Amino acid sequence: MKKFLIALAAISLAACSGEVNHSEGDVSHAGHQMDEGMVISSARVLPPFPGRDTAAGYMSITNHSKTDDKLVSVTSPISGAVEIHSHMEDNGVMKMRQVDGIEIKAGETVELKPGSFHLMMFKANLPEGQEDVSVTLNYEKAPSVTMIVPVDGRGAEKAGSAHEDHGSGTKDN
Ligand SMILES: [Cu+2]
Known part of the structure; x- marks a missing residue:
């Protein structure tokens, strides 16, 4: 297990080299964050459907530290309420509900x-035309990290196949 983690770290280091400017203080690009215990990959924001104003955010978060942690809140300048x-099944119906955070145990990956x-x-x-979004993740233990997340489908409209699932059955908005 330990060997596996080390290998993973090496891969993310390799992927990072020569590509990212780390001089921007605490702003790091999604998937290239290597100095913290929490490593984000595949982060993306799906813009709202036409006529709606709720965007969705997805990513995978790996806890490379030795302590269990929890994502407790998320903020972004594009939204006053993130x-x-x-999502869970309730009598055969998929419903979504707000949770107070996402536990990410040491060594584990949680996918949003x-x-x-x-x-x-x-x-x-x-x-229209905005291609990325600043997103700050706040953890129970690990330091908060702000990253730049690409807006999915901007530039090449992808008909929101993933978004479709997300939007169904919501009563908010
Ligand atoms: Cu939701």
Whole structure:
């Protein structure tokens, strides 16, 4: 197990070299964050459906530290209210609800993805053409990290296949 983790770290270091400017203080690019115990990959924000104003955020978070931790809140300048949601089946119906955080045990990866944990960014201010979003993750133990997350589908509209699942059955908005 230990060997596996070391190998993973080496891969992310290799992927990082020569590509990212780390001079921007605490702002790091998604997937290239290597000085903290929490490593984010595949982060993306799905813009709201036309006529709606709720964006969704997905990513995978790996806890490379030796202590269990928890993602407790998320903030972003594009939304005054970013909530952490989970999806669960209730009598055969998939429902989502706000949770007070996501536990990420030492050595484990949690995926925020359609049909599972996800971020909901209410009243998102995401003008056409904006291609990335600043997102800050706050943990129970690890230091908060701000990263730049690409907006999915911008530039090449992808018909929101993942978004479809997310939007169904919601009563908010
Ligand atoms: Cu939701």
